[in-house]
Amino acid sequence: MTTRTTNVRWGVLATGGIAATVSGDIALVPGAELAAVASRDAGRAAAFADEHGFARSYGSYRELIEAGADRSSEAGLDAVYIATPHAQHVALARACVEAGLPVLVEKPVGCTAAATRGLAELARERGVFVMEALWARFQPNHVRLREILSSGVIGEVRSVAGDLGFALPYDPAHRLWDPEQGGGTLLDTGVYPVSFAQGVFGGSPRAVHAVGVLAENGVDAEASLLLDWGGGRTARLGSTLLAHAGGAGTITGTKGRIEVAGPLHKPSHLQVWADGAGRDDEPSEVVDLPVTGRGYVHMVEHVHECLAAGLVESPVMPMSDSVAVAEVLDAALDALGAVHRDDDTALV
Amino acid sequence: MTTRTTNVRWGVLATGGIAATVSGDIALVPGAELAAVASRDAGRAAAFADEHGFARSYGSYRELIEAGADRSSEAGLDAVYIATPHAQHVALARACVEAGLPVLVEKPVGCTAAATRGLAELARERGVFVMEALWARFQPNHVRLREILSSGVIGEVRSVAGDLGFALPYDPAHRLWDPEQGGGTLLDTGVYPVSFAQGVFGGSPRAVHAVGVLAENGVDAEASLLLDWGGGRTARLGSTLLAHAGGAGTITGTKGRIEVAGPLHKPSHLQVWADGAGRDDEPSEVVDLPVTGRGYVHMVEHVHECLAAGLVESPVMPMSDSVAVAEVLDAALDALGAVHRDDDTALV
Secondary structure, eight states: OOOTTTOEEEEEEOOSHHHHHHHHHHTTSTTEEEEEEEOSSHHHHHHHHHHHTOSEEESSHHHHHHHHHOTTSTTOOSEEEEOSOGGGHHHHHHHHHHTTOOEEEOSSSOSSHHHHHHHHHHHHHHTOOEEEOOGGGGSHHHHHHHHHHHHTTTOSEEEEEEEEEOOOOOOTTSGGGOGGGTOSHIIIIIHHHHHHHHHHHOSOOSEEEEEEEEOTTSOEEEEEEEEEOSTTOEEEEEEESSSOOOOOEEEEESSOEEEEESOTTSOSEEEEEOTTOOTTSOOSEEEOOOOSTTTTHHHHHHHHHHHHTTOSSOSSSOHHHHHHHHHHHHHHHHHHTOOOOOOSOTTO | OOOTTTOEEEEEEOOSHHHHHHHHHHTTSTTEEEEEEEOSSHHHHHHHHHHHTOSEEESSHHHHHHHHHOTTSTTOOSEEEEOSOGGGHHHHHHHHHHTTOOEEEOSSSOSSHHHHHHHHHHHHHHTOOEEEOOGGGGSHHHHHHHHHHHHTTTOSEEEEEEEEEOOOOOOTTSGGGOGGGTOSHIIIIIHHHHHHHHHHHOSOOSEEEEEEEEOTTSOEEEEEEEEEOSTTOEEEEEEESSSOOOOOEEEEESSOEEEEESOTTSOSEEEEEOTTOOTTSOOSEEEOOOOSTTTTHHHHHHHHHHHHTTOSSOSSSOHHHHHHHHHHHHHHHHHHTOOOOOOSOTTO
8 A cells, every 4th residue: 555645646747758758767766656647638648648657637737737736635746747848847847836846847947047047946935846857967877976076086177078969950840949949959958968067066157158050040059168167177068969979978187087978868887087097097997887767767766855855955956056057058058149938838 | 221312311309208209210110210319418419319329419409400401411311300398399490491401390389379380481481391290190090080081971070079188296397387398288288189170170260269277387287178160160179287188089970970089199099980870879980000119100101201292291281280270279378368488599
């Protein structure tokens, strides 16, 4: 028998690919319950509920949020995962927070730093948990990476480098090329390398230099970023919809370095050169920890822990980090001349 | 019996570590003759000549140049390799050119773009061969890299990334920390990643963004560069005297990428993902060509070919490329607030 006190009843907004993948991983987490799913198309929601084993489905996001807000009811929810296109994240997350529902928001939280900041403030005011679904930070390889950095074996970090992206043929109807849906490379894959560097250095960079190119409809197709964290500490980052980026990352310190193999958002392994090991030496340590499920399980478990502890923010992925990253992306988009905006109509 | 018509009689200016290494490799090249070496210390020059098998030695650079300039004489030279500290390169190279002696100048050619440009102009005016000793470009792995790029299998290059450097304890008396000797990270290791990117994109970047930190004596200790080659094509590069840089490089294209393993200036191997190969696929090609000698042989052979063909510049490493790189380094040093100057006193 499961009890309400230990279970987390999850509601999921949207029924696309990422909703399916993450729902599958939520189902693997002990104490997680796939309680409700919503789509603006009731048939899609019902089919998705059937396929993935949700108890209930709704034909509008508002219905799920309103029903879920009454926690003592049968339809009550303990957490909502928002998996819509980027531009709708903030409007839906605000509605959840206003209804007192803890939220996990797919990355990026908002298409603009202002919207991201506004959500963080609202959540803090209301004392409701909000976290960006930056799953990379919770994977075992990344957790081990933070331990290695804390141990000091690579010394003080001087630079972070990395990129992420892929070549996607231009098609203005595709979500990733459509400005109305929060398209563009920076909000989609750029958020990972920027968040990677932000996670290493903490806080916000002092300056953002960005070079890139826009698609003919004004969406950012490719960007290279040079972030200045002060004292010469820098991040050199790339994001692209035009090229086959390798997605590797490197953290270089005064005493060694860590190379992140495989794409930054789900690294297959780390190689560590510690304590002055030369570049021709064998790595001092190779980290190759598997993920559970598709890799989102660790993030969902973390949300459970935060909720059980009554936290309003995650100590690992606080909203201040999401805001810092959003500010970098804003500055880069400004430098490129791309404009993004959040969409307030998702609840209608 | 060797004949003058096929042999290249080499003179070497300076007797430090790089002079010894390159002289050893010159000796491995068929048709090369270690004819003369000079130091401002006659004893050092004589000892170096003994150790490395040079026919003659001189106690001043001027003596070697003056004696070598008469090609019909016993002391005549066909090429001079300049291996002094950076700041003296241009003054010595100018003297060689004025004496009609072909020159191979250790990198970087000059400490400033102006001096580099001035030398290039002088050499062109006089019709005398000058080339920067950017040995990386001539190694078999790099030659193969250019063939792969030309073949189009990675499509159009969108970005180049790479770094080079090492942690060297601060010591203002050390050549690399001494502004009078052309110290600083950019002129020493920065020249390699910048030249690497310049070799891929050709010409000059439209803009240089640089962030870095200076040592207490004003020498550039570390720098991160973002170079804009137009149309969104960028290079993200690093150079450091403060950290254990890995020295890897990546060339990312619209259809694939090339990863350069090992330090950029002497890559141990290349991995190529071609024709749309995904990042999780095995590389389409792994290039692992050994170098001859210490790796300088290929460059020296190229100089021989250029001289035999009567060329005034190398088609692989033309002075226009050296000037383009020097301009990038100048712009980066300006952005950092570091000042370097060339030293005109080496001949005295």
